[in-house]
Amino acid sequence: MHEPGSQLIGNTDSAEGQQTFQAFSPQRQEWLTPSFREATAEEINRAVMLAAAAFSTYKKTDGAQRAAFLRAIADGIVALGDELINTASAESGLPLMRLQGERDRTTNQLRLFADLITEGSWVNARIDKGAPDVRQIQIPLGVVAVFGASNFPLAFSVAGGDTAAALAAGCTVVCKAHPAHPHTSHLVAEAIRKAAGQTGMPEGVFSLLHGATIATGQQLAVHPLLSAIAFTGSFKGGKALYDTATRRAVPIPVFAEMGSVNPVFFLPGILKEKGETLATQFLQSLTMGVGQFCTNPGLFITHAENGAFMDTLQKNIAALPAGCMLTPGILDAYNKGLGQLRQAGAQVLGKAEGNAHEAAPALLQISVQQAIANPALCHEVFGPSSLHIRANGPQELYSLAAALEGQLTATIHGTEEDLRQHAGLVDILREKAGRLVINGFPTGVAVNHAMVHGGPWPATTPAAGTSVGTAAIYRFCRPVCYQDFPAYLLPPELQDGNPLGIWRLLNGQFSKEALQ
Amino acid sequence: MHEPGSQLIGNTDSAEGQQTFQAFSPQRQEWLTPSFREATAEEINRAVMLAAAAFSTYKKTDGAQRAAFLRAIADGIVALGDELINTASAESGLPLMRLQGERDRTTNQLRLFADLITEGSWVNARIDKGAPDVRQIQIPLGVVAVFGASNFPLAFSVAGGDTAAALAAGCTVVCKAHPAHPHTSHLVAEAIRKAAGQTGMPEGVFSLLHGATIATGQQLAVHPLLSAIAFTGSFKGGKALYDTATRRAVPIPVFAEMGSVNPVFFLPGILKEKGETLATQFLQSLTMGVGQFCTNPGLFITHAENGAFMDTLQKNIAALPAGCMLTPGILDAYNKGLGQLRQAGAQVLGKAEGNAHEAAPALLQISVQQAIANPALCHEVFGPSSLHIRANGPQELYSLAAALEGQLTATIHGTEEDLRQHAGLVDILREKAGRLVINGFPTGVAVNHAMVHGGPWPATTPAAGTSVGTAAIYRFCRPVCYQDFPAYLLPPELQDGNPLGIWRLLNGQFSKEALQ
Missing domain, CATH: 3.40.605.10 (Aldehyde Dehydrogenase; Chain A, domain 1)
Structure with missing residues (x-):
């Protein structure tokens, strides 16, 4: 392709636009060909x-x-x-x-x-036989x-x-x-x-x-x-x-x-038990893919003593590799975001080295008071950085959790004793996120029937998706119901005989049976 | 109660407002006591x-x-x-x-x-056992x-x-x-x-x-x-x-x-077969409760010959009783709405008599051309009036149906032959309404599992409800998922043993079984 790239409108390659743009290779630091036409x-x-x-x-x-x-x-x-x-x-x-x-x-x-x-x-067929006869489908x-x-x-x-x-x-x-x-x-x-x-x-x-x-x-x-x-x-x-x-x-x-900052809470017992290991795993999650995930852990919270954990983080962050980001604009936003945090009073705990074209992993820190006084500090900085907040005891931890904006995920690391003691934290975080993770890391979103990748504003809109x-699939559907329809006008999913053999809600009961 | 009515805030009767208002009896044409305080x-x-x-x-x-x-x-x-x-x-x-x-x-x-x-x-529990273990609930x-x-x-x-x-x-x-x-x-x-x-x-x-x-x-x-x-x-x-x-x-x-105008389509075969009966039933549906239903049939459409049907409508409308409406404001809006339709060129087919405090049933008529040129003519006039549109043949009927705004309901009256011939009409109307009715009337909304009382804008927002x-119930919920949660932190609905005995989606299969 030497000609500028076209729109693919149905089966037609449409090349009407005179304005063109090019993609940029962040690794090679050069503009790529062909250019593409703006629709x-x-x-x-x-x-x-x-x-x-x-x-x-x-x-x-x-x-x-x-x-x-x-x-x-x-x-x-x-x-x-x-x-x-x-x-x-x-x-x-x-x-x-x-x-x-x-x-x-x-x-x-x-x-x-x-x-x-x-x-x-999946169509959620619902049939109420009676007068009237009502049948719903997505x-x-x-x-x-x-x-x-x-x-x-x-x-x-x-x-x-x-x-x-x-x-x-x-x-x-x-x-x-x-x-x-x-x-x-x-x-x-x-x-x-x-x-x-x-x-x-x-x-x-x-x-x-x-x-x-x-x-x-x-x-x-x-x-x-x-x-x-x-x-x-x-x-x-x-x-x-x-x-x-x-x-x-x-x-x-x-x-x-x-997007989201995906707060990760580290409770005291588990930090004592394996603070070093958690620090290493956290940095892996943070820097995977140069931190360019919606589920990247951009915020982490501790309370009480956490020596080995913080020491390991601070020791290891500087040695982590910098990496090229998806676009120069994203890299620029990352560096600006870090600069704004520093200007607003965040303390830099550690930062890796990198050339001007790469994003260097970084750890910063603010207090609970700073976080609550200035919620913008906890907004997403897309890339391999995370902000530490050190709470003075569980009450401050809970206050901070309650002050968080909506998130895609919220994570807690804890021993059984930690988790039983902090059941209230799970309770607060359930109101904040679409996915709650225990003793794992938020990066990595499984594709299955039970996954929720969504959450209260500003993570997604609407939260119910x-x-x-x-x-x-339900985001792209709406329910319709057919009242007193003759069989020959009903979709197969709603016909008495259930020709597709699907699960249906018949007068309130799940069943795969045909209707008599 | 002689004191003005209060707000009921939790267990407290709160009477802080100084501004009060009164309800009005439309039947007795008098203000009612007590007054109520504005919150x-x-x-x-x-x-x-x-x-x-x-x-x-x-x-x-x-x-x-x-x-x-x-x-x-x-x-x-x-x-x-x-x-x-x-x-x-x-x-x-x-x-x-x-x-x-x-x-x-x-x-x-x-x-x-x-x-x-x-x-x-109803909580739609979904469990995917695996790595990670993910469990979703509303x-x-x-x-x-x-x-x-x-x-x-x-x-x-x-x-x-x-x-x-x-x-x-x-x-x-x-x-x-x-x-x-x-x-x-x-x-x-x-x-x-x-x-x-x-x-x-x-x-x-x-x-x-x-x-x-x-x-x-x-x-x-x-x-x-x-x-x-x-x-x-x-x-x-x-x-x-x-x-x-x-x-x-x-x-x-x-x-x-x-709200909605709830179009009702009368097809030729059934009008021929029982035009008079349908006219009588239609007027019953139209004037029930002085037409004060969201599902009131405010628009009806015919094509081809419809003599007995229209004759009966016109003959009977004038004799129908007027009735008092919910509030003077609603009565005023009803009369203004009819006035605007007449001003915009709608022809009055017939109107009942009533005193100034009552709403008189009315039938008006416009052409397909008028309806398509001025969609505001087909907006809801809340009360016991309906607008007839006479299409010249099925193609005009389909064009009109396709031009309709979103509705709570859409209704078709037809013989089997009518309905088979006009399957395309069902197809168009499915995109317009949340409930489709065959050979019935839209008033009367059954409360069951399959009912849909909603529809595309401007009937409701959002259409998916x-x-x-x-x-x-799902309008007031959102999904959350629990990833790698220990059993003691899971809600009963998501616990392996299924203590509530509910239906769940286990790795994609509906089941009431416990998980092994």
Whole structure:
């Protein structure tokens, strides 16, 4: 490709935009080719119009058909082979092995949703026989705009969790690629387009738009035919989309995962028992992937004596390697964030060395009083730094926990005695986060049925959702009920005979039985 | 009571407000005593603070304890006897029999939620055993503000569906009474307070605030300790709360049911078969309760020949009784709404007679072209009027259906042949409404597990919710997951042994079994 990259609108490569942008290799510190065209207002409109037209067909596909589509996408991603991994690495600076793992995560997600909709019980069919006869099912919302994330060029981007969940639900998708990895996005979008063709899905079930300016995303967000927005990224970006979407003439839901500081509480007994080990594990979690995870432990709290733990942290932090970040903008924000913390009175406990193009791991410290007086100190600094808060006794610890903003995760390390003594802390943290972790680290989000990747504002909006795991599908659905419908107009999931053999709530009782 | 009525804040009758208001008897056309005090900013704050404190205890009650509370409320409402029914009738102008039925609906709702949380599977427990071990459950959001509706002084007010669902979920409630029926609200709130005391619930689990000005509701909506808002009423009122709640520093969800015109499509075959009968039934549905239902059929559509049907409508409408409406404001809005339709070119097909204090049933008509050119013509006129649109053939019918705004309900009358021929109409209407009705009328909302009382904007926000039926409980919950928790910190619902014997999703399979 020497020509600038195009929008993939249904089956058409559309190259109308005159404005272009380039991705940047953070490792090689150079601009990458080809450049990509910024989508025009006309192209954005065309992609959404096509997605809306495709929805009228796509919503009628059954679970097995959509599962075949999702599996074909997974196969197509695997078939891209090294080209995809190399491209993603060049654009993101992430190591090849990390990206191979992320590719597996991406294809596994697609297959997990394929399994879910093949089995079919996810639609939550509810039948009340009586007068009237009422039957409820979840139906897809319509056209979903997916905004790709910077830090997961595969798993939270073009064919990532949001797209997989939306397509599984029966929604069509217009994806806005993250401008940091347009070529990676292009390759994956081509795989989706091919999979759609192979499995007989309507043209426009998926389109990819590029744009490095805020305008592209905003134009997409205000389109009247859009039904929902999914976003993973910064608070600033998510909040801007939320504000736009809630002020439309017809407001639409925004499912924005906007990050978190993921507080980790270390209780006294366990610190005494294995303070050194925990310090080493904490630094591993903190610096994994140069700290570029939504679940990175950006805040940790202790109370009482913690000598070996803090000594080990301070001793080891300086020797940790610096690393290149996803984009120069993210690196700049990281360094500015640390500078602001220092200016606001945070004490630097230790910092690694690195060249100007790399992010150096760092540990800082503030008091509980500082944290409560200035909540901004506890806002996310995206990258490999963490802020220590030393509480004077459990009461101060509880006050601090109660003052925390919403989080994706909250973690407690403790012995059984610690945990039994601090059951009140679990109680407080349950109100603060979507995922509570005991004696582990928040990084690493399992993709399964029980996972919650979400939490109270400002972690996500709304809190009642998850962007990871099979429950993520419900963000893109709403319930509808059919009253006194003749059998021939009912979807199979709601027919008396239960032809799909799914679990249903029959007059309040779970059952796989047919209705008499 | 001769003193002005007070706020019921926890166990305290608070009478700090100097501003008072009175309810008005639409039947007797006179102001009612006692007057009621408008809640002050300080009282509003105290009610929410108390509710937040109560939440920390109430959220730990189990399903059986909360069920006992809900059942005690139901019993308390029954024990109020004729006083409640007479008071509600005086304040609303609704007939005694209608209110007796509404009382049954209210107590049945409370008992249905009691049964739901006694059984316990509603929490959607999901367990993935593995590394990590992840277990998900629904938890209550916190303090919910419930705004009572004008048209159901019992079933959608103080102890109505929103309060029942929120209390069942484990949320505490601050209710803002509708100013049209403060005394009714006061009686029910006293019953709730008594039930809370009898069943050992924390003080502040429920409080009642009065206010006839917009300020009361707005002050409540911006309180930082509020977690969600539930509202049933006008689009204007719901939209104002939505705007306030989404612009808070920490936005909170608003579950607003804002009404609907509930289009009814009459297909040619069935009109031919029984046009007269349908006309009679339609007028019954239209004028029931003086048309004061969210599900009132405010719009009906025909195509092709419909002689007997339209003739019967026009012949019978004039003879229908006028009736008194809930408040002078609602009557005024009804008459203004009809005036605006006429001014905008709607033709009056027929109108009943009535005195100045009553709403007279009316039928008007516009063309498809008028409806599509001016969507405001199809907005709700709350009361016993309906707007007929005559389409020229099925294509125009489909265009009109596709142009409709979001609705609570959409109804089709047709023979089997009609319905098979117009399957496309069902398909279009599914995107427009939360409930689809075949050969029935939209008025009458069954309270069961499968009901959906909600729909796309502007019917409700968000579309993914229902304010009637057991699924209404999920509006006041969010999922949380526990990762690698020791057994002694897990809630019973998520413990290996399944002590509550509930249905759970174990590694993706529904089961009531214990985990090995």
